[in-house]
Amino acid sequence: MSAYDVIFIGSGPGGYVGAIRAAQLGLKTAVVEGRETLGGTCLNVGCIPSKALLHATHMLHEAQHNFGTMGLKGKAPSVDWKQMLQYKDDTIGQNTGGIEFLFKKNKIDWIKGWGSIPEAGKVKVGDDVHDAKHIIVATGSEVSPLKGVEVDEKTIVSSTGALTLPKVPKQMIVIGAGVIGLELGSVYARLGAEVTVIEYLDHITPGQDAETARQFQKMLTKQGLKFILGAAVQSATKKGNKATVSYKLRKDDSEHTLTADTVLLATGRRPYTDGLGLAELGVEMTDRGQIKTDDHYRTNVDGIYAIGDAIAGPMLAHKAEDEGMACAEGIAGQHPHVNYGVIPGVIYTHPEVGSVGETEETLKEAGRAYKVGKFSFMGNARAKANFAGDGFVKILADKETDRILGAHIIGPMAGDLIHEICVAMEFGAAAEDLARTCHAHPTYSEAVREAALACGDGPIHM
Structure with a gap:
């Protein structure tokens, strides 16, 4: 050989x-x-x-x-x-x-x-x-397997089976409110399925900036997804061509069941x-x-x-x-x-969610003084013209040095916009560096500049 x-x-x-x-x-x-x-x-x-x-x-x-x-x-x-x-x-x-x-x-x-x-x-x-x-x-x-849930890739599916379902289900239960569950859940919701997401934690997208996660959940709810949070799934059992999920609510230990045509196990890898x-x-x-x-x-x-x-x-x-x-x-x-501090994460729903670096929660935990620059896409001309005014850009910067520590974008093209901030962070840029960089008008990227301006004297269009 x-x-x-x-x-x-x-x-x-x-x-x-x-x-x-x-x-x-x-x-x-x-x-x-x-x-x-x-x-x-x-x-x-x-x-x-x-x-x-x-x-x-x-x-x-x-x-x-x-x-x-x-x-x-x-x-x-x-x-x-x-x-x-x-x-x-x-x-x-x-x-x-x-x-x-x-x-x-x-x-x-x-x-x-x-x-x-x-x-x-x-x-x-x-x-x-x-x-x-x-x-x-x-x-x-x-x-990752979940005790009491046996995947057959027909009725109870993983992300693999969810990509090859023979038909669009009328009801779908998604176990897990992480990236995979929300992306595939939104696909089937747009296709007409009644999608319910069951999550063990009391919020969606574990590890995400909390304010961004709350806004994201509101948007997905508006799109028709239903959420049961703080729920521990006990089992998923198949009967005929349906599956029933049993879960306990953590706040009161009460037991509940929900039945659907398809159950998607999306609790991680x-x-x-x-x-x-x-x-x-x-x-x-x-x-x-x-x-x-x-x-x-x-x-x-x-x-x-x-x-x-x-x-x-x-x-x-x-x-x-x-x-x-x-x-x-x-x-x-x-x-x-x-540089593991500058690895972006993206959720490809609509709107997209892009994030990099620290969250407000990790900065508070570390006891680091920071400031927040935030700008809503409702103040962005291009976003309003394209029915994409929901969401915001949030930049976190060091309170003293103005160095960018993290950013969270929920809105149009967030997965692409986040990289401007990644490059800035790789070069150790301050929010003012972004704010003083000319951005073409009208583009979604102007919202990033406005958020950077908001770290200083304030945005122009809000």
């Missing part, structure tokens, strides 16, 4: 991006992947297909609610669910095929099959054993490391089942590294990408650095 400088196990965003970077730096590189297509969970059954359905259903919402106001007359479109799923599948195919092309372009070998590590420096795939100076575990994550042989190798793990690594993604076993969802930190595709690149660059002798 060929000897490699680097073998990545897993072709998700961490694995494939890291492999391309390694190849660019002159390392002989291979990627082990057992799926029929490259791209991991993200491209095949995660980020990309869900965004396709979010886009399609947002277009439906616009046609149903806003076209008439703009003078676009005619019968509202009907939903061809089979065609919508085909559009989603075509989107997946274009992206996974694109990675295969990039592998060929960069002379990266795709070793097809499921990999294990019998010893340091060896990767076993099927009956073949491949030599590698450096082995990078990029196996990603899987759906956990690292997927089964079958790698890590325990036999003596690779150290954290209490949460993550692979323990140092600042250079090295495990305690020489020559074995880990990145992405398999290690500590937020389970985000772009975090895995940065780690994959940094790990490859470190192996090539460079000195990379991932």
Whole structure:
């Protein structure tokens, strides 16, 4: 078998991006992947297909609610669910095929099959054993199970099954008010399903800035989603083609049930490391089942590294990408650095939610003096013209130095607007630096400038 400088196990965003970077730096590189297509969970059954359905259903919402106001007359479109799923599948195919092309372009070998590590420096795939100076575990994550809830991917589904339902359910129960549950819940709500979200905590989007989360919940409620908060799910049982969820309200321990055509389990994900042989190798793990690594993604076993969802930190595709690149660059002798204080998070509902850095809650907990600059999209001309005036931009800055510490945007294109603030934070900018930067008019980005102005003498348009 060929000897490699680097073998990545897993072709998700961490694995494939890291492999391309390694190849660019002159390392002989291979990627082990057992799926029929490259791209991991993200491209095949995660980020990309869900965004396709979010886009399609947002277009439906616009046609149903806003076209008439703009003078676009005619019968509202009907939903061809089979065609919508085909559009989603075509989107997946274009992206996974694109990675295969990039592998060929960069002379990266795709070793097809499921990999294990019998010893340091060896990767076993099927009956073949491949030599590698450096082995990078990029196996990603899987759906976290919940006691009493058995997923069959038909009636009780994970995010994977929710992307391939044979028809749009009349009622859907979503267990978990995190990113995945709210994105897919909003897809089916737009398609006409009655969606109820059950969440253990007393608020949605755990870890989100509290004010942003409250506003977000109000907006989603207005769109038809129902919320049962502070509820501990006890079980989900299937009977015929329906499922019943039993839950207890934490405030009074009262027991309740709810029945629907489909139940979506969206309580989070956990690292997927089964079958790698890590325990036999003596690779150290954290209490949460993550692979323990140092600042250079090295495990305690020489020559074995880990990145992405398999290690500590937020389970985000772009975090895995940065780690994959940094790990490859470190192996090539460079000195990379991932700034974990500037990793944005985005929820791709409508409106979108974008966030980066500190929240008001984390700053209060740390006892840090801060100021808030806030601006509503109702004061933004472009947003008002596009029926997108709900939401706001909030910038958190150090009270003394004015340095930007975090930002939270709920509104149009929030997932894109947040990156202006990410770049500013990467350069250690003050809110005044953003406020004094000319922004084109009329654009949504002006709301970011206005929020920065609000950290000083005040916004212009409010």
